Structure formats: C-alpha cells, structure tokens
Amino acid sequence: MASSSGTARVTGPVARVRRQLPTSPWLFAAPGLLVVGVFILYPFVSTLVNAFTDRRTLIPGEFVGLANFRELLHDEMFWIGLRNSTLYVLGVVPALVLLPLLLALLVQKNIPGIAFFRSAFYTPVVASIVVVGLIWVWLLDERGLVNSLLEAIGVGRVGFLSDQWLLLLSAMAVTVWKGLGYYMIIYLAALANVPRELHEAASVDGAGAVRRFFTVTVPAVRSTMVLVGALSSVAAFKVFSEVYLMAGPDGGPAGEDTTLVMLVQRTGTGLTGRVGYASAISVVVFVVTVALMLLVLRADRKEDA
Amino acid sequence: MSVAEKVRESPAVVDTQRRPKRVTDEHGRRIRVWELALRYLLLLAVLALTVGPFLWQLSTSLKGPTEDIFSSPPKFLPSDPTLHNYERVAETVPVWDYALNSLKVATANVVTNCVGAALAGYALARLRYRGRKVATLVFILAMLVPVESIIIAQFTTMRDLGLNNTLIGVLLPACIASMNVLLMRNAFLNLPYEIEEAAFVDGANAWQRFLRIAVPSVKGTLAVVAIFAFMGAWDDFLWPLIVLSDPDKFTLTIGLNYLHGTFANDERLAAAGTIIAVAPLIALFACLQRYFFRGVGEGAVKG
Numbered sequence: 001m002a003s004s005s006g007t008a009r010v011t012g013p014v015a016r017v018r019r020q021l022p023t024s025p026w027l028f029a030a031p032g033l034l035v036v037g038v039f040i041l042y043p044f045v046s047t048l049v050n051a052f053t054d055r056r057t058l059i060p061g062e063f064v065g066l067a068n069f070r071e072l073l074h075d076e077m078f079w080i081g082l083r084n085s086t087l088y089v090l091g092v093v094p095a096l097v098l099l100p101l102l103l104a105l106l107v108q109k110n111i112p113g114i115a116f117f118r119s120a121f122y123t124p125v126v127a128s129i130v131v132v133g134l135i136w137v138w139l140l141d142e143r144g145l146v147n148s149l150l151e152a153i154g155v156g157r158v159g160f161l162s163d164q165w166l167l168l169l170s171a172m173a174v175t176v177w178k179g180l181g182y183y184m185i186i187y188l189a190a191l192a193n194v195p196r197e198l199h200e201a202a203s204v205d206g207a208g209a210v211r212r213f214f215t216v217t218v219p220a221v222r223s224t225m226v227l228v229g230a231l232s233s234v235a236a237f238k239v240f241s242e243v244y245l246m247a248g249p250d251g252g253p254a255g256e257d258t259t260l261v262m263l264v265q266r267t268g269t270g271l272t273g274r275v276g277y278a279s280a281i282s283v284v285v286f287v288v289t290v291a292l293m294l295l296v297l298r299a300d301r302k303e304d305a
Numbered sequence: 306m307s308v309a310e311k312v313r314e315s316p317a318v319v320d321t322q323r324r325p326k327r328v329t330d331e332h333g334r335r336i337r338v339w340e341l342a343l344r345y346l347l348l349l350a351v352l353a354l355t356v357g358p359f360l361w362q363l364s365t366s367l368k369g370p371t372e373d374i375f376s377s378p379p380k381f382l383p384s385d386p387t388l389h390n391y392e393r394v395a396e397t398v399p400v401w402d403y404a405l406n407s408l409k410v411a412t413a414n415v416v417t418n419c420v421g422a423a424l425a426g427y428a429l430a431r432l433r434y435r436g437r438k439v440a441t442l443v444f445i446l447a448m449l450v451p452v453e454s455i456i457i458a459q460f461t462t463m464r465d466l467g468l469n470n471t472l473i474g475v476l477l478p479a480c481i482a483s484m485n486v487l488l489m490r491n492a493f494l495n496l497p498y499e500i501e502e503a504a505f506v507d508g509a510n511a512w513q514r515f516l517r518i519a520v521p522s523v524k525g526t527l528a529v530v531a532i533f534a535f536m537g538a539w540d541d542f543l544w545p546l547i548v549l550s551d552p553d554k555f556t557l558t559i560g561l562n563y564l565h566g567t568f569a570n571d572e573r574l575a576a577a578g579t580i581i582a583v584a585p586l587i588a589l590f591a592c593l594q595r596y597f598f599r600g601v602g603e604g605a606v607k608g
Contacts, residue, residue, distance in 0.1 A: 025432035025511070026428075028427055028428035031424060031481060032424065032425030033425070036443060036447040037443075039477055042462060043459045044454075044458070046462065047457065111344065114348075119594055122594075122598075126536065126589075127359070128541075128586075129542055130561050131561070131582050134578075135361075138365065149377075149379065151377045152378040152379075180355070238454075248566075261543075268456075269547050275458075282453075282454045282456075285451065
C-alpha cells in the first residue's frame with residue numbers, strides 16, 4: 001500500500017489542484033510531512049518509549065522503568081562500546097579539522113591541473129563506505145599491499161587487522177581518509193573569503209608561511225573549523241561501517257572493537273532482538289551526540305568572548 | 306594524466322625567467338619555481354594516497370588466477386590483465402541482480418526526493434497558511450535526529466507495516482529527506498517574488514506557479530538533491546543491512562559485505578565486486594562534479 005508512496009501521493013494533490021479546487025498548501029507539504037512523521041519522528045518517540053520497556057522483536061513487552069539503564073551500567077559490552085566510540089571522536093576529529101584545511105591550502109592556488117587534483121582528492125567521498133572498507137581490508141591485510149611495502153623497506157609485517165588497538169586506529173585512518181575531500185571542499189569555500197590584504201600585510205611584517213597560517217588563516221576560518229569539528233565529532237561518535245567491515249560483525253574476537261552503534265545493531269535486530277535494551281543504548285547515542293554538538297558550539301562562543 | 310601534466314608544465318616554469326608566459330596564483334602574483342615544484346610534489350603524494358587504493362583494487366581485480374597477488378615487493382600492474390574475476394564474481398553471488406536492486410532503490414530515491422522535497426519546500430517558502438512555521442520546525446527537528454539512534458525503531462515500524470525485507474522498506478525512511486526539503490525551501494526563498502506575484506495576478510493557481518515558474522528556476526538545487534539522493538541510496542549500508550535478510554533482495558553494498566564474509570579468502574573476487582560497485586559513482590562524479598561540490602557547500606551550511 002505504501003509501496004508507491006512517492007508518486008501516488010504526489011499525483012493526488014496535483015490532479016486536484018489542476019481542477020481548480022481550493023488550493024491547500026498542506027497538499028504540497030503532505031508527502032514530506034508524512035514520510036518524516038512516520039519514519040523519523042514516530043520512531044524517535046518510539047525509541048524513547050521502548051527504552052523503558054522490555055520489548056523484543058516478537059514480544060510487545062512491558063514497562064520496566066529504568067531497568068534497561070541500570071543493566072547498561074553493569075554491561076561490560078556497553079562500556080567497551082562507549083569507550084571505543086569516544087576514542088573514535090578523540091582520534092578522528094583533530095585530524096579531520098586540521099588535515100583538510102592543509103589540503104585546502106594546497107589546492108587553493110590556481111596552478112595548472114589543479115582542478116584535476118581537487119576532483120581526485122574527492123573520489124573517496126563518492127565511494128560507498130563498504131567499498132572503502134573492503135579496499136582497506138585488502139590493503140591492510142597480513143599479506144596486503146601495505147605490509148608488502150613495509151616488508152620491502154625492511155620494517156616487517158604489521159598485524160593491522162589482528163591487534164585490537166591497531167584495528168581501531170586503522171579504522172580511524174580510513175574514516176579520515178574518506179572524509180578528507182569532503183571537508184576540503186568546505187574549507188575551500190571558507191578560504192575564498194579570506195581577504196588577500198591580510199596575508200600581504202603579514203608578509204610585509206615579515207611573517208613566514210607557518211606564522212601566517214596561525215595568525216591569518218586560522219583566525220579567518222575559525223568558524224568553519226568549529227563547523228567541521230561539530231560535523232565530524234557527531235559522525236565519529238556514531239561510527240559503524242568502518243569498524244563493522246574491518247573487525248567483523250562481532251567487533252573482533254571477544255568484541256573488543258565494538259562501537260555503540262554496532263552494539264545497537266547487534267542487540268536490537270533479528271528475531272530475538274532486544275528492542276527495549278537496544279533503544280536504551282540508542283538514547284545514550286542520541287544524548288551524547290547532542291551533547292557533543294553543544295559542546296563544540298559552546299567552545300566556539302567562549303573563544304569569541 | 307596529472308603526471309603527464311607535471312612533466313609538461315615543469316620545463317615551462319623554469320623558462321618563466323625569460324618568457325612572458327608565467328605561472329601565477331589567483332591574484333596574478335608569480336609563484337616561485339621551487340615553491341611550485343614543492344606544491345606538485347605534495348599534490349602527487351596526496352594523489353597517490355587518495356586514488357592509489359582504488360587503482361590497486363582495480364589492478365587486483367584484473368590479475369589472473371595464476372598471478373601472485375601477495376608478492377613483496379608488490380607488482381602494481383597485472384602481468385596478464387583479464388576480466389575473468391568479473392565473470393567469477395557473478396557466478397559466486399548474483400552481483401548484477403544486486404546492482405539492479407541498488408539501481409532501483411537509488412532511482413526511486415531520486416524521484417521521491419526531488420518531487421517530495423520540491424513540493425514541501427515550496428509550501429514552506431511560498432504558500433501562506435496557518436501552521437507553516439510549525440511545519441518548518443518539524444522538518445528542522447527531523448533533520449537533527451541522528452538516524453543511527455532511531456534505527457531499531459525504524460526497523461520495528463517497518464515490520465509493523467509488513468515492509469521489512471523489501472526494497473520499498475529500504476527506500477522509504479529517506480525517500481523525502483528533511484535536509485532536501487530545507488534545501489529546496491531556501492532555493493525558493495532566494496527567488497525574486499515579483500514574477501510569481503505577476504502570475505498570481507494573472508490568475509495562475511499555486512500549482513501553476515509552482516510548476517511553470519518556481520521549479521524551472523531552481524533546477525541547480527534540484528540537481529544537487531538528485532545527485533545526493535542517488536549517491537546516498539547507492540552507498541547506504543547500515544539501514545539495508547538491518548532491513549534486508551533475504552539474499553535475493555540484497556543491494557550491492559549488502560551483497561559485497563556478504564561476499565566479503567562468505568568468500569573472504571578470495572581477494573580477486575572482492576576486488577572485482579567493489580569495482581562494480583564504485584565505477585558507476587565515479588563515472589557520475591566525473592560528469593557532474595560541480596553539483597557534487599555545490600552539494601557539499603549547501604549541505605554543510607544546513608547541517
């Protein structure tokens with residue numbers, strides 16, 4: 001019934017308005033409101049409610065108060081997930097705030113062939129995370145390209161995907177690698193608005209490239225850095241695919257590389273899924289995400305004062 | 306191409322001392338030779354890092370069954386390129402059916418997002434009615450909800466509707482994304498109102514004004530919405546992973562994950578599969594770059 005939702009709901013209002021019936025703006029907004037209501041807002045409310053029940057996939061469940069949240073406190077896997085997702089933010093965000101800015105400075109000048117480089121640097125953004133994940137699983141394989149190169153230069157082979165911490169670090173590197181081009185474009189737009197006079201004045205005053213970077217460029221694009229920080233920290237805390245693909249569905253042996261969203265997916269799906277408990281974890285994900293966003297934005301305002 | 310360009314450009318740069326043609330920056334200032342050389346060196350290094358992995362994957366997918374893919378030092382080019390792995394991956398998993406499923410979902414996602422977001426965006430930007438501010442707020446709030454935190458409830462909702470394990474179920478939650486609605490709203494708000502007013506005076510109703518005047522003026526934003534809707538659906542992983550359980554219905558990303566999990570030992574197969582998944586998007590990107598870049602700017606400002 002909802003199968004042809006998109007088109008069916010649109011032709012309805014269209015036909016009616018054409019027949020000069022009284023125009024209702026709600027008909028224009030209806031398809032969008034319906035989709036957002038049923039598939040975003042209702043599930044959001046439903047998550048909040050389910051978090052206080054023991055609902056399972058096939059069992060409606062009953063109100064259990066704070067039992068799910070009390071269980072979280074004693075669930076080792078939850079703490080592992082929270083630790084890994086937090087580490088992910090700490091590892092990924094500084095790199096994604098700084099490296100794309102340096103990259104943007106590198107591709108900013110209109111030298112011959114620069115358009116090609118800009119596009120090429122954006123390619124990882126276009127690829128699916130699954131493609132990216134599998135490419136790096138193969139590159140970082142025990143017998144893959146990176147290890148071949150390391151062996152060729154005499155370093156020896158490294159178990160990127162077998163050690164718990166190296167794997168998490170590798171996943172972070174993949175996230176940074178895939179995000180570079182995206183944030184580079186954001187920074188390019190910001191850099192275009194930095195007045196050239198500032199650089200010249202600093203140059204005349206004898207400031208070198210590094211000095212000018214910190215005294216001219218960084219202050220000029222600071223609000224963009226905050227934006228990138230907010231966007232990347234929210235995305236990093238919700239990390240799922242990279243770690244799922246590199247460590248496997250169970251987050252490696254003993255699940256040591258599980259992230260919070262992986263835990264949500266593992267706990268809440270399938271025929272025996274614990275919907276109530278997974279919802280409680282989801283609420284934590286939501287609260288931390290919002291807190292991260294507010295934290296980054298507040299840091300911005302403090303610097304203003 | 307870039308290497309060729311560099312080789313071609315470098316001597317020209319050295320010659321700038323004598324010739325009037327000089328390499329200059331965006332302000333018309335000349336760039337020193339050593340600085341330019343350093344820039345190209347860095348650019349090539351980053352190029353190797355960003356595009357290299359894709360090329361390595363392509364190379365692996367073209368290597369025959371007898372060629373050693375684990376050699377150290379590595380061999381970057383296949384000694385005897387073959388499409389054999391692409392035939393084999395199709396024999397192992399129905400990769401073309403998966404691609405077709407992805408194409409169906411992505412195409413439908415483009416249509417629903419363009420139509421739905423344009424209609425709703427127009428209602429928010431142009432039509433006067435009670436509750437318009439509330440409707441705008443609804444879309445803003447919906448945009449702020451992280452999908453990952455409601456994904457289990459989306460799954461149970463889909464079960465209740467009897468649509469889990471269907472491609473419709475994959476499509477629906479993002480088929481009219483709030484961000485696209487707000488992008489379209491902003492695009493309509495930026496149009497001068499006078500033309501539509503004139504049409505209104507001439508007796509055009511809201512639908513006629515929308516279709517004949519407003520929509521043709523926001524084609525650029527519509528293109529951005531279309532491209533990101535296609536890319537979003539084609540690349541999506543977590544939601545289809547949760548909602549699909551029947552291998553017949555798999556989209557390409559889920560199929561690749563399945564291939565990886567089941568036949569993890571055969572790197573050539575996985576490589577061929579990933580190339581099949583990524584090639585269409587790289588082609589799309591090569592043709593429509595400026596819309597991709599525009600989308601980043603507009604999306605970031607909104608997000």
